[in-house]
Amino acid sequence: MAMKIRLARGGSKKRPFYRVVAADSRKPRDGRFIEKLGSYNPLLAKDSEERVKLDMERIQYWLDQGAQPTDRVARFLEAAGVKPKTERANPKKGTPGKAAQERAEAKAAKAAEATEETAE
Structure with a gap:
């Protein structure tokens, strides 16, 4: 059985x-699960202790049994120090979109014209 x-x-x-659960990967997202391992409330402040609650002992048990965490749960485990931090490469994430790049170019051209006029 493939566990997640x-x-x-x-x-x-x-x-x-959200509930953090151990479930068969073939079951639906909100469907049947084997065990509840914690909870996540994204509406709370990021520094709140109630935002992410995890039962680390049971999570470690399931990891030892071969369960694979999803990306978001893996980030929770990295923050808790259970799992080593993995490097994620998404080079396009930080680049602005096409319209924003055009606005930046127009702004830079306008600023260049202004500096030329003041220099004369």
Whole structure:
């Protein structure tokens, strides 16, 4: 059985709340799971202790059994110090979009014209 440690969404519309669960990877996201391992409430402040709660002992058990964490859960585990930090490469993430690049070029051209006029 392919096990995953993943998030199962709960809460009402526009008020998400997630359970961290150990589940068979073939089951639906919010479907049947084997064990609840914690919770994640993205509506709370990032520095709040209640935002992410994890049962580290049970998570370690499932990791030892071969369960693979999803990307978001892996980030929680990295922050908790259970898993080593992995390098993620997304070189295009920080680059502005096409319209923003055009605005920046127009602004730079306008600034260059202004400095030429003041120099004369």
